Every structure is written in C-alpha cells, then in structure tokens.
Amino acid sequence: MSDPIIRFDDVTFTYAATDEPALHSISLDIQAGEYVAILGLxxxxxxxxxxxVNGVIPTMLGGNLEGKVTVAGLDVSEYPVREMAKIVGMVFDNPEFQMSQMSVAEEVALGLENAGVPYEDMKRIIPETLELVGLAGFEERSPLGLSGGQQQRLAIAAVLAMQPQVLIMDEPTSNLDPIGKQEVFDMAAKLNRERGMTVIVIEHEVEVMARYADRVIVLDSGRVVMNGTPQEIFSQVDALGELKLRVPEAARLAQLLAKQELWSGPVPIRTESAVEAVNELLGAHNV
Ligand SMILES: Nc1ncnc2c1ncn2[C@@H]1O[C@H](COP(=O)(O)OP(=O)(O)OP(=O)(O)O)[C@@H](O)[C@H]1O
Ligand SMILES: [Mg+2]
Incomplete structure (x- = not known):
C-alpha cells in the first residue's frame, strides 16, 4: 500500500492551560481517496x-504536542498553516460565520488572494470551483442571501479553490435543514468518488455515514476506541450504546429482532438492507 496521506504517530495533545490531554496516544493512517467518518460525544x-491535520494545532493554537502528525509527507508542526491550506481544507458547522464578503465570487477569492494566486488564474478558478459545488452563475449574489445548504457549499468552494487533497468537514450540516444536509453530503460524495478527494467528516448523522464512509473512527475521551468499516462499527450496537453513540436505525432494528430470536443474520446498517432482511423474515414466517 502507498504511503498514507495522513499519519498520526503516537500523538498526544494538551491545550495550553489545561491538564488533561484532548488527544491521547493517537496512531492512525488515512489513505488518499478514503472517505472517513469521525464519531464521538x-x-x-x-x-x-x-x-x-490542517496544522492550526500546533502552529496557531498553543499547547503541547507529543508524537508526530504527517500530512502528504510533511510534518505539520514545521509547515506554515497558510501553506497547509493548499493541502487540507477545513469547513465548520456554521456557514454563515464563515462568510465575510459582499459577493459569492469574493468569498471564493479571499483564500486565493491570501495565497498569492494571480488575478488571471483566479478568474478561471472561481467559476470552476462554483461549478464543482453546484453554484455556477452565483458569482455576484450576496452570500447572506443564500440558503444554508448553499452557504455551506460556498464555504466548501472557498476551501476547494485552493485545490486541497484533503477536505475536512466538522459537523458541516448541523445547522442545515434536511435538503441542505443532502446537498452537502451528495457533493462531498461526488468529490470523493469522481475526484478521488480524501474526505474526513466529523458527524453525528450515522445513517449518512453508513451510506458514504469507507471507514468509521470512534473517539472517546481523546482516544481512538473503534476504527473499521461502517459494517464493522455500526453492527456493534451494544458497544456503541455503552459509548452513548447512536447506531443506524437499521442496525437497532436487527438487534431488537435478534433479542427476540427473530433475526440471526448479519446486522444491516442501511435501511434498504433492513427492509430486505425483514422481507426475508416475513417470507420465512409465511406472512
Ligand atoms: N481552545 C481550547 N482550549 C482548551 N481546551 C480546549 C480547546 N478546545 C477544546 N478543548 C478541550 O479539548 C477537549 C476536546 O475538544 P474538541 O472540541 O476537540 O471535542 P469535539 O469532539 O470536537 O466536541 P464537540 O462535539 O462538542 O464539537 C475537550 O475537553 C475541550 O474542552
Ligand atoms: Mg467539535
């Protein structure tokens, strides 16, 4: 296997003026092109x-970092955050707070200007990036007049304009309505599938993660406590329950049926497979 795009090598991080590490002995590899979901309370x-991963820690947010985080072969503690933004883009939960410009085009241009991208290149990159997130033709619109889903896609466009290899989304849809959520997740899945972009989503929407993610990593009190495919993780209904984390409804249904000895097959994690399973069950009982 090729070198991972992201490597945590025994990383412990403690924020300045705190005693307890926020991250404890994390060792983790993420391969280029993976879609990884991070879950945790x-x-x-x-x-x-x-x-x-984006280098804000330890470069801008102070604290004590032990171990080493490597992104695209670069040690994040030795690499300027501004340069790292060309490799890793990160978006947060509240798109409105990420908007500061008068127009959509200026919003996308901001990071490019900071990175010193020539105006001629910007004229090409801005429409290309807006197209990528489904906002073609929105250049002159006011960011504040967009829907929540559109604003979040604009925030994503602003980081994608830097052509990063990794997109990190930190609870990107927690302030969005169901349509906005769908827009953002569809777009991220498309970037992952069609462009091979490495996507890391911090998310509570387990149904969505069961559908899109290649891998699920569960954090608890700063430690990685589970790391596997969605099937491996979400079928552990009891273990996730002990961590106070939700599982997809499909998995919960299978577990309830199993407790009544009505189900003994593999645990479905998607609604469609739960429906199939229930149909089989009904067939077996001649209902
Ligand atoms: N800037 C900071 N200074 C000091 N401590 C911090 C800072 N940011 C986070 N922490 C602490 O580090 C730990 C991990 O916080 P973090 O924000 O990474 O958790 P999280 O999983 O993202 O939580 P949430 O779901 O609430 O967003 C917590 O104990 C938190 O209080
Ligand atoms: Mg958080």
Whole structure:
C-alpha cells in the first residue's frame, strides 16, 4: 500500500492551560481517496483531531504536542498553516460565520488572494470551483442571501479553490435543514468518488455515514476506541450504546429482532438492507 496521506504517530495533545490531554496516544493512517467518518460525544476530541491535520494545532493554537502528525509527507508542526491550506481544507458547522464578503465570487477569492494566486488564474478558478459545488452563475449574489445548504457549499468552494487533497468537514450540516444536509453530503460524495478527494467528516448523522464512509473512527475521551468499516462499527450496537453513540436505525432494528430470536443474520446498517432482511423474515414466517 502507498504511503498514507495522513499519519498520526503516537500523538498526544494538551491545550495550553489545561491538564488533561484532548488527544491521547493517537496512531492512525488515512489513505488518499478514503472517505472517513469521525464519531464521538461532545468533547471527545474530534475537532482537535481535525485541527491537527490542517496544522492550526500546533502552529496557531498553543499547547503541547507529543508524537508526530504527517500530512502528504510533511510534518505539520514545521509547515506554515497558510501553506497547509493548499493541502487540507477545513469547513465548520456554521456557514454563515464563515462568510465575510459582499459577493459569492469574493468569498471564493479571499483564500486565493491570501495565497498569492494571480488575478488571471483566479478568474478561471472561481467559476470552476462554483461549478464543482453546484453554484455556477452565483458569482455576484450576496452570500447572506443564500440558503444554508448553499452557504455551506460556498464555504466548501472557498476551501476547494485552493485545490486541497484533503477536505475536512466538522459537523458541516448541523445547522442545515434536511435538503441542505443532502446537498452537502451528495457533493462531498461526488468529490470523493469522481475526484478521488480524501474526505474526513466529523458527524453525528450515522445513517449518512453508513451510506458514504469507507471507514468509521470512534473517539472517546481523546482516544481512538473503534476504527473499521461502517459494517464493522455500526453492527456493534451494544458497544456503541455503552459509548452513548447512536447506531443506524437499521442496525437497532436487527438487534431488537435478534433479542427476540427473530433475526440471526448479519446486522444491516442501511435501511434498504433492513427492509430486505425483514422481507426475508416475513417470507420465512409465511406472512
Ligand atoms: N481552545 C481550547 N482550549 C482548551 N481546551 C480546549 C480547546 N478546545 C477544546 N478543548 C478541550 O479539548 C477537549 C476536546 O475538544 P474538541 O472540541 O476537540 O471535542 P469535539 O469532539 O470536537 O466536541 P464537540 O462535539 O462538542 O464539537 C475537550 O475537553 C475541550 O474542552
Ligand atoms: Mg467539535
């Protein structure tokens, strides 16, 4: 296997003026082109993990970092955040707070200007990137007049304009309505599938992660406590319950049926497979 695009080598990070590490002895490899979901309760260390990848930790947010985080072969602690933004783009939960410009085009241009991209190139990159997120022709619109889903896609466009290899989304849809959520997840899946972009999503929407992610990493109190395929992780209904984490409804249904000895097959994690399973069950009972 080729070198991972992201490597955590025994990383422990403690924020300045705190005693407890926010991340504990994390060792982790993420391959280029993977779609990884990060799950965990509030305070588990999910955002901290993301900030270690984009280099904000340790470069801008102070604290004590032990071990080493490598992104595209570069040691993040030795690489300027501004340069790292060309490799890793990160978007947060509240798109409105990420908007600061008068027009959609200026919003996308901001990062490019900071990175010193020539105006001639910007004229090409801006429409290309807006096209990529389904906002073609929106250049002159006001960011604040967009729907939540459109604003989040604009925030994503602003980081994609830098042509990063990795896109990190930190609870990108928690302030969006169901349509906005769908827009953002569809777009991320498309970038992953069609462009081979490495996608890391910090997310509570387990149904969505069961559908899109290649891998699920569960954090608890700063430690990686589970790391596997969605099937491997979400079929552990009891273990996730002990961590106070949700599982897809399909998996919960299978578990309830199993407790009544009505189901003994593999645990479905998607609604469609649960429906198939229930149909089989009904067939077997001649219902
Ligand atoms: N800037 C900071 N300074 C000091 N401590 C911090 C800072 N940011 C986070 N922490 C602490 O680090 C730990 C991990 O926080 P983090 O924000 O990474 O968790 P999270 O999993 O993203 O939580 P949430 O689901 O609430 O976003 C928590 O104990 C938190 O209080
Ligand atoms: Mg967070």
């Amino acid at each position: 509030n305070g588990a260390g999910k955002t901290t993990l993301g900030l270690c």
